[in-house]
Structures are given as structure tokens and as C-alpha cells.
Amino acid sequence: MSNFGFPSPQFNEDMQPFFEGTAQRKFKMMRCRQCGFWNWPYGGCRNHDNEAYLANMEWSDASGRGKVHSFTIARVPFNDAFPVPYVYAIVELDEGPIIPTNIVGCAPEDVRIDMPVTVVFEDAPNGLVLPRFKPV
Ligand SMILES: [Zn+2]
Missing domain, CATH: 2.40.50 (OB fold (Dihydrolipoamide Acetyltransferase, E2P))
Known part of the structure; x- marks a missing residue:
């Protein structure tokens, strides 16, 4: 059997809030402030145009x-x-x-x-x- 160590998930700063949440035993997903649409992983709302830099989305407890x-x-x-x-x-x-x-x-x-x-x-x-x- 091969053993090349624990493979760490690859993620960038966009997903950092998710792992900060799990460190606190909280499960967070991105939620749209305008319509309540949930998204995971990091991403915008599918129901309408998003604001620049997804300013309409926020990491929320799910x-x-x-x-x-x-x-x-x-x-x-x-x-x-x-x-x-x-x-x-x-x-x-x-x-x-x-x-x-x-x-x-x-x-x-x-x-x-x-x-x-x-x-x-x-x-x-x-x-x-x-x-x-x-x-x-
Ligand atoms: Zn929305």
C-alpha cells in the first residue's frame, strides 16, 4: 500500500471563512443577502446578477x-x-x-x-x- 501522507484539501482565500467556521464546529455556507439563496462552495447567487466581488453574498451559519x-x-x-x-x-x-x-x-x-x-x-x-x- 502506498502512503503519501494526509492529502490536504486545496483551497484559496475565498474558502478560508468556511474552514474558520469548521474550526469553531460551525457549518457555514454562502447566503445571498437579497434573496436568501444558499451556495457552497464559494460562489454567487444564481437568481439574479451579483454585486461586484459577490458583495451580496455572506458566509452564514447553515x-x-x-x-x-x-x-x-x-x-x-x-x-x-x-x-x-x-x-x-x-x-x-x-x-x-x-x-x-x-x-x-x-x-x-x-x-x-x-x-x-x-x-x-x-x-x-x-x-x-x-x-x-x-x-x-
Ligand atoms: Zn440572491
């Missing part, structure tokens, strides 16, 4: 709840940082956006499409706090 949109169970290890089996999933958040993540807190075989989940925060070896999701 529910951290959603449902499993799609998933796969990884059984072949590619990195010691990720012991198998684990569940890689796309979660559809209650506010609308989708997020790639892992489902934790249950056996991989118990994960189902549309299963309600809620965010949990895990301290990663690289110092970041990463959001994962567990069954409600």
Missing part, C-alpha cells in the same frame, strides 16, 4: 443537515490515512447545495440513498477541521 444523494463504499486502500472500508458520498444539504464528504457513525452497508444525515467535525492530521456526516 443547518449542517441533509440527505445522502449518492455514495460508494471504498474497499481498496490507496492511502494509510484512509483505512478501508469507508463511505465516500455526495450529500444534498437541506439548503440545496451538494457537498462531497464521508458518511461516518454507521456501518458502510447501512448507508442508503436519501438517508437523513447531520454534520460532525473531525480534526484532520493537517490541522484542518473537516466536515463529515452521520445518520440523524
